[in-house]
Amino acid sequence: MGKAKKPYVIGLDLGGTNSVFGIVDEKGNIVDSTAIKTREQGDIQTYVENCCAALQPLIEKAGGIDNIQAMGIGAPNGNFYTGTIEFAPNLPWGGQIPLAKMFKDKLGIPVVLTNDANAAAIGEMTYGVAKGMKNFIMITLGTGVGSGIVINGQLVYGSDGFAGELGHVIMVKDAKGRECGCGRKGCLETYCSATGVARTAKEVITSSDVPTSLRNIPTENITSRDVAIAAEGGDKVAQGIFEFTGRMLGEACANFAAFSSPEAFIFFGGLTKAGDLLMTPIRKAYDENVLCIYKGKAKMLVSQLDDAKAAVLGASALGWEIE
């Protein structure tokens, strides 16, 4: 009864600014792609219609919809179980959006949806450094800190579809931590995201008069990229900021190991461009803090997927998972 797999899947990386589509083959080649602005399409019904209109020429070039196995969507606050986007603060539509069903009805192929970090983990498992791994934790270091956890070869969705929010593990307790967008204090992402690195820089600069090239930039404008450039240029303060960030990530990962004892932690996103500036303190703090039975076991890897393509690849990889 088994049907032969079709040659392509569609991936949609739904971001607050752009909605990027790719037609992807089984080896992870994006054979065709297009994009529309997420915010300029009006209501959700019109958004889906405009997406499908933009996709139509790509589908035809791929030999028609019969050549497409399925569509995968990576979206903020995407719920795998329900196929809905739920109250995503960075998207123009409020409430619960049954996006998977809307695309399915329109395109006539299976559609599955999950959040962006989970999509990244599946992408890594399908096309990236996690190929062949059954147990790993993906940590995305962007504006926030996201995570996708794979155990026994399956993505962990939990009882409600929202498992894997490791960016919101509280690292600094007793309300002594930084304020987080989630309304609480001390979350990992307030320290270890790109935004967190910039906050650390601002704190260091305003709370001391230590000399640093970062003072040449108006404090409010400092980005994690500026800190990385300064650190690479030998600025000790900037290097210390990456040391602090990496240490906290390493400590957090040591705690995560006690949960699922993964084969690898895989880091992805803008901050990883800092390379060893970030990875060396992560590895050091991990080794110093992890329980002895786990010591020396988990690899600390950086995703090798092209940043610009990884989100679409991750979303598309979901399409191969549908049974």
Added chain:
Amino acid sequence: MGKAKKPYVIGLDLGGTNSVFGIVDEKGNIVDSTAIKTREQGDIQTYVENCCAALQPLIEKAGGIDNIQAMGIGAPNGNFYTGTIEFAPNLPWGGQIPLAKMFKDKLGIPVVLTNDANAAAIGEMTYGVAKGMKNFIMITLGTGVGSGIVINGQLVYGSDGFAGELGHVIMVKDAKGRECGCGRKGCLETYCSATGVARTAKEVITSSDVPTSLRNIPTENITSRDVAIAAEGGDKVAQGIFEFTGRMLGEACANFAAFSSPEAFIFFGGLTKAGDLLMTPIRKAYDENVLCIYKGKAKMLVSQLDDAKAAVLGASALGWEIE
């Protein structure tokens, strides 16, 4: 080709003091049981022989070995993947002990082994309050703090068989925490185990002169049971100790939720006898600290299995899992 299930499994709860055996039916009734002293059997070969000799009359009463589906063993540092006990500090045999294979060779039935907290989780899923649940976290509060994590209906063993050591998540960072038997500092179990409660009591008594009935007991002899009795009798200091313990557990569980978003946390072991003294602060701190998307979702349950029987039941339940 499917064979009918046989009526019984054998459970072995291998503890540092006693090795307790039960013949268990599918409903979780322990139809027969026996025990030998773990330490008085000499080398591991003799231990296994003596175990089997003690089991023989029970097996015969059950209608012979053909009526036994399998044997499950719960043991400290038990590794499910390899069937070995690895460097268990509280057992008389060092190194790696291939215990599952030894029993299998001797009895001629499938034998599977895991650590005690994992066995407790499987027991709870097979016979207890987790029946029907696919995602839950079992926390055992005994001499230490153990855990068994179930995701998608499967126990989480991780890449090496040692996943689920939540008692060793670091709750007090930067080497400011209590010394743990694992060689590190600040682990959850140094605060929230029975031993941890006794440590808290000693700290409070020696670091202040606040009046408490606990001063009637020689400080070195105070146990968590003494603290519970004092708290139930209205002693404010003792009540504060449970408040402190429960709060830390609730904060820890709030972080665990960000990992697997479980349907329930299930607490088991001596400390849970304190009832609401412990559970009320757990629930309160959990609600105060958990990310909003998880709020009000996870149940906080206490195991209803008989303490004396639960370990054997848990081990036996492993036997039904073998395919």
